[in-house]
Amino acid sequence: MNPTALHWLVAVLLSFSSMSPVAAQAGMTREEVMAFESHKAKAEKGDPEAQHQLGISYGNGKGVATDDVIAVSWYRKAAEQGHRDAQHFLGRRYMTGKGVEMDKAEAIVWFKKAAEKGNTSAQLDLGHCLFNGVGIGKDAIQAAYWWHKAADQGSVGAYIILAMRYEDGVGVPKNEVEAYAYWNLAGANSRISRDNLAELEKRLSRDEVAAGQKRTKELQKEIVAKKAGK
Numbered sequence: 001m002n003p004t005a006l007h008w009l010v011a012v013l014l015s016f017s018s019m020s021p022v023a024a025q026a027g028m029t030r031e032e033v034m035a036f037e038s039h040k041a042k043a044e045k046g047d048p049e050a051q052h053q054l055g056i057s058y059g060n061g062k063g064v065a066t067d068d069v070i071a072v073s074w075y076r077k078a079a080e081q082g083h084r085d086a087q088h089f090l091g092r093r094y095m096t097g098k099g100v101e102m103d104k105a106e107a108i109v110w111f112k113k114a115a116e117k118g119n120t121s122a123q124l125d126l127g128h129c130l131f132n133g134v135g136i137g138k139d140a141i142q143a144a145y146w147w148h149k150a151a152d153q154g155s156v157g158a159y160i161i162l163a164m165r166y167e168d169g170v171g172v173p174k175n176e177v178e179a180y181a182y183w184n185l186a187g188a189n190s191r192i193s194r195d196n197l198a199e200l201e202k203r204l205s206r207d208e209v210a211a212g213q214k215r216t217k218e219l220q221k222e223i224v225a226k227k228a229g230k
Contacts, residue, residue, distance in 0.1 A: 068099030068119025
């Protein structure tokens, strides 16, 4: 190939790469780029789910270059329309200062909005903030309230936290039978739960273990009923 033709080909390829998301971002799949373009089209028309997904795309560099500031802008658009997952993501961004100036009090505002709509991750995060006084005053009782909300939706993380709280009696009345039940609920999915359950069984009487097993079944039924009622 002569030098003139070669220079022309290089120029064309460089021009194409500046326009092509796939070429510009090594490692991206065609599917990721297509998903991004699809979400973008819908997001620009005001679709809150698409706006949330677009925020994820920018936040994770899926189908487009990572840009935390733009990610936050799309999370906000969806959050302001009441999208609970976007509200939680926006809260996380304010909590960490990623893509937006850190503001833990503002993070709490968005965690509450998402938690009240039933986002289990937001309920867990809000409980953590209340328990530790992060962005809000310490309140172990309110923390337990939100952890119970998450547990009612089957959150294994909430089971583990509540088991610990019932063992130490912080935020809830100390109740090792109740702790046993929550450790038991989480046990199938968590080694730490199985280990703690084994330790607790060493301290409890046979009657207390039996009561814990009975309470486990009661909790399972309560959780199924609450989930079915939504």
